[in-house]
Amino acid sequence: MQAIQTPHYPILFNNDCYSFLQETITPDKYSKVFVVADSNTSQLCLPNFLAQLATEVEIEILEIDAGEINKTIETCTQLWYALTEMGGDRKSIMINVGGGMITDLGGFVSSTFKRGIDFINVPTSLLAMVDASVGGKTGVDLGPIKNQVGVISNPIAVLMDINYLGTLPQNEMRAGLAEMLKHGLICDKTYWEKFLDLNELTTDDLQQLIYESIIIKNNVVTQDPTEKGLRKILNFGHTLGHAIESYHLDAEEKTTLLHGEAIAIGMVLESYISFKKDLLTLNEYTQIKEVITSIFGKTEFNQTDIENVMKLLSHDKKSEFGEVLFVVLNGIGKASFNEPVNNELITEAFHDYLA
Structure with missing residues (x-):
């Protein structure tokens, strides 16, 4: 290669x-x-x-x-x-x-x-x-x-x-798919669509998909190496994903999640937020949710879990002047950043994820 x-x-x-x-x-x-x-x-x-x-x-x-x-x-x-x-x-x-x-x-x-x-x-x-x-x-x-x-x-x-x-192990391989899926969702719809039927993928396909994923990220980072603007789109799924990962890492009663597993949840939640902001169609959101949950399954959250995750959001590196900012999808293959989201919509996203 x-x-x-x-x-x-x-x-x-x-x-x-x-x-x-x-x-x-x-x-x-x-x-x-x-x-x-x-x-x-x-x-x-x-x-x-x-x-x-x-x-x-x-x-x-x-x-x-x-x-x-x-x-x-x-x-x-x-x-x-x-x-x-x-x-x-x-x-x-x-x-x-x-x-x-x-x-x-x-x-x-x-x-x-x-x-x-x-x-x-x-x-x-x-x-x-x-x-x-x-x-x-x-x-x-x-x-x-x-x-x-x-x-x-x-x-x-x-x-x-x-x-x-x-x-x-299989769970580590699956976790790696999360960032690859993200690259398609934020930058390249054609790349995303290659993951719609994972049963057809061969080892050679995986090698090529890894190569393409790296190129997508490199193109973004080249344009904004210090994350002042465009590079922020690479944080799609990470605002809530990192908070979820941190919560599961710190709470003794919770099973620790791999980074990719937490980001997968974050991508579903932040796709729902994009849908509710009229940036994604219902069909697009449904496809994203179905593809990701078919790979990763669902993690259970009760109301206390949701509240604890939301408390951790204040520490997110993307926060500016005390406001937590999100990356949202403008259709599959496009993203924008610095989007404020209220707590009610975040809670609603969790409830839809669990439905």
């Missing part, structure tokens, strides 16, 4: 990834390589990755516990100390091998250690491949609040070995 060139770095695929590493990580450029992985990718992906990391530069492995609950400043502090104790300097490079948690956190650690060292992201989950691979967003959660601390900082490359998808 041909490389995708973002404004700041290339996204390389399959065998080209390892050719790039061999050409780039040489003793004249880098003093030490730090490879960051979590306890899952360390076991499932790292052996294959290290076997193909042919370099004379010294390699150190840094393993952290898996799970969104560990995407914290405390984990960053542990890594900063480890980098210091292992002799990391300005000529060190970090390679983050894992899902979105690893690329977000590892990118943030790299961007702040010694005021910034080079890093490479190797996304191993479908979600990370189509979402975290583009745009340079790094960061960590603050308690249950998603991505509250971070910077936009670009890697020198993203390496996409599709074979790592074979290590994923």
Whole structure:
């Protein structure tokens, strides 16, 4: 597959990834390589990755516990100390091998250690491949609040070995579809329609869909790299989705949701809001709801759950001057941003989702 060139770095695929590493990580450029992985990718992906990391530069492995609950400043502090104790300097490079948690956190650690060292992201989950691979967003959660601390900082490359998808459980693969569906809904109706019958998809189809999804996101980010305007449309489903994810992460009686699972719920809710604002037709909204719930099922919410989710909205990064702003759909394949929504309509959206 041909490389995708973002404004700041290339996204390389399959065998080209390892050719790039061999050409780039040489003793004249880098003093030490730090490879960051979590306890899952360390076991499932790292052996294959290290076997193909042919370099004379010294390699150190840094393993952290898996799970969104560990995407914290405390984990960053542990890594900063480890980098210091292992002799990391300005000529060190970090390679983050894992899902979105690893690329977000590892990118943030790299961007702040010694005021910034080079890093490479190797996304191993479908979600990370189509979402975290583009745009340079790094960061960590603050308690249950998603991505509250971070910077936009670009890697020198993203390496996409599709074979790592074979290590994923089914729910992780399904979660990755959420961001792909989102890209179709906000930018490309034809792309969205390719997901209307998932039973027909082959492995080759999936590889092509991943490629197209990355191109869609890259086109948006290229026009607005620091999210001052157009890039905000990539947050469709995330205003409510992030609040739902945070609530399920923090509430002991709730089952933790994967990021993509929460965003899928958010997309249904925010599609309903778009419909009630006369921006989507009933047929379009019904199609979106049916496609997404057929893939993800439904998550139950009682009135207390809904109220707690709405309290978390005030922490949303897209809030401005105390007002929570949403991305809405103007028909399938088009979106607009900075749309205010009242609490009554949000509650109504939850009730319709559950109907």
